[in-house]
Amino acid sequence: MRVLLVEDDRALAQGIRVALRGEGYTLDWVADGAEAEHALQCERFDLVLLDLGLPRRDGLAVLRSMRSQAQGNVPVLILTARDAVADRVAGLDAGADDYLVKPVDLDELKARIRALLRRCQGRAQPRLEYAGVSLDPATQQVSYQGTPVTVTPMEYQLLHQLLARPGVVVTRERLSNALYGWQESGPGNTLEVLIHNLRKKLHSGLIRTVRGVGYLVEQQP
Structure with a gap:
């Protein structure tokens, strides 16, 4: 899952980046509100972590602008030192999905992020299960027919992207962005290698290639 962190405190941002990357998230970071608005207009994210006291453009202004744009349904978790009830009310009324002081x-x-992602995907249960494959975001464990399967961090991220959208073709561009964000991408055949490895570790019919577009797991009847 690709997360945009909007935070002007470099030390805090670095701590969050390390923590979330250790959980298998791809995290991109900007340090002011104007950069955040530009990123949201140009890129696709699964979640936004948003500070309020930002240089150049206040976080609430960014949030209101975001809710009126194409990514208006992306979940937003406010991270701020503003702890007054009036500030929390203002943030939630502006369109935030959660508020953490x-x-x-x-x-x-991490727990709030998992809850927000479940909610936006229309799921109540944390575990993703499909065709005998089980993926637990809380522990990052994968199993097939009850047997644990060892996967790499990138294989886990890719599998998470696909299992969260059964029956939907996920484009190569979206998968690449989810794996790398603004980092330099890997070799041109990275996706094919990861898909091959997942098919081998799980089962060959799990992931279908839609040539020229991307990949999907078929929606079960």
Whole structure:
């Protein structure tokens, strides 16, 4: 899952980046509101972590602008030192899905992110299950027919992207962005190699290639 972190405190941003990358998220970081608006207009994200006291453009203004744009349904979790009830009300009324006051407990942050992603995908249960494959975002464990399967972090991210959208073709561009974000991408055949490995570790019919477009797991009847 690709996350945009909007935070002007470099030390805090670095701590969150390390924590979330360790959980298998691809995280892109900007340090002011104007950069955030530009990123949201040009890129696709699964979740936004948004500070309020930002240089150049306030976080609430970014949020209101975002809700009126193409990515208006992307979940937003506000991370801020503003702890007054009026500030929390203003943030939620502006369109935030959740509100967390700094200093941030990283375990709580991870749990809230998982809850928001479940909610936006229309799921109540944390575990993703499909055709005998089970993926647990809380532990990052994958199993097939009850047997644990060892996957690499990139294989896990790719499988998560596909299982979260059964029956929907996920484009190569979206998968690449989810794996790398603004980092330099890997070799041109990286997706094919990852898909091949997942088919081998799980089962060959799990992931279907839609030539020239991307990949999908078929929706079960």
